[in-house]
Amino acid sequence: MPSSLLIDRIDAVRPQTQCTKCGYDGCRPYARAIALDDQDINRCPPGGQDGIRTLAALLQRPELPLNTDCGEHLPHRVAVIDEAHCIGCTLCIQACPVDAIVGANKLMHTVLADRCTGCELCVAPCPVDCIEMVADSSAWTPGRANAARIHHQQRQQRLARQHPEASSLAARTLANKAPVALAATSDPAARQQAIDRALARARERRRQQQ
Numbered sequence: 001m002p003s004s005l006l007i008d009r010i011d012a013v014r015p016q017t018q019c020t021k022c023g024y025d026g027c028r029p030y031a032r033a034i035a036l037d038d039q040d041i042n043r044c045p046p047g048g049q050d051g052i053r054t055l056a057a058l059l060q061r062p063e064l065p066l067n068t069d070c071g072e073h074l075p076h077r078v079a080v081i082d083e084a085h086c087i088g089c090t091l092c093i094q095a096c097p098v099d100a101i102v103g104a105n106k107l108m109h110t111v112l113a114d115r116c117t118g119c120e121l122c123v124a125p126c127p128v129d130c131i132e133m134v135a136d137s138s139a140w141t142p143g144r145a146n147a148a149r150i151h152h153q154q155r156q157q158r159l160a161r162q163h164p165e166a167s168s169l170a171a172r173t174l175a176n177k178a179p180v181a182l183a184a185t186s187d188p189a190a191r192q193q194a195i196d197r198a199l200a201r202a203r204e205r206r207r208q209q210q
Contacts, residue, residue: 006035013054015046016145018097018152019119021071026097026152034059042066046118046140048073076140078116079123082130083108092122092131098151114138117148 007028014027022043024030033039034055041055042064049066056063066073081092081101088106100116103109111122118140123131 003035007031009058010034010055011149013047013051013058014044014145015051015140016148016152017046017117017119018148019046019117019121021045023070027149040064040067043070045071045073046076076136077118077120077133078113078136079111079118079120080113080132080134081109081111082132083110085128085130087128089127091125091127095121095125097121097155098148099155100151114144115147115151 010031011028014031016027018026020026022030024033030039030043034041041059041061042052044051045066047054052066053063055061079092079101086103086108088103088108090103090105090109092109093101093103097119098115098117100112101109101122102112113136118133118136120133123133
């Protein structure tokens with residue numbers, strides 16, 4: 001089987017959460033590593049044991065237990081922003097691999113639940129810890145996975161056009177902006193000052209509420 005076709009078939013059975021827990025920068029890079037580099041098939045927590053079993057059958061490899069160093073398999077969850085404490089820093093928008101967060105610099109952000117893949121990549125960057133992962137009331141279906149793949153591809157294509165020089169993971173992370181966040185200042189010092197001021201306002205709001 002041609003390697004490109006094999007990568008397509010592996011990618012087709014990935015959950016498309018783009019969570020990077022496998023150690024790769026998305027589902028397709030992991031699929032490529034499995035096809036070309038003989039990478040282990042048990043590094044996808046969102047796919048769980050069912051996903052490993054599917055890959056084992058597809059590739060005629062032994063089924064392995066999930067590598068828990070990559071994480072635990074959990075029911076699907078989505079991100080929710082506590083909008084009262086959001087400071088509009090755009091860091092979650094930059095982190096989202098499928099453009100599921102909308103908002104603007106210094107304005108409240110919100111998550112589009114039907115687009116969120118539950119990857120959790122927005123949680124850690126939030127400087128005021130106002131993002132929570134909650135149970136998703138609807139199932140993560142193949143249709144949603146395919147839509148997530150398309151959203152991720154569109155975002156990657158957009159970033160490649162806007163930042164053709166961004167080749168390293170660090171550069172891609174800095175360039176990882178949805179269009180609505182592009183109005184944010186490009187001056188690092190001014191950006192940090194804005195975040196510091198917003199943090200101070202958020203702390204004061206919390207102090208007054210206590």
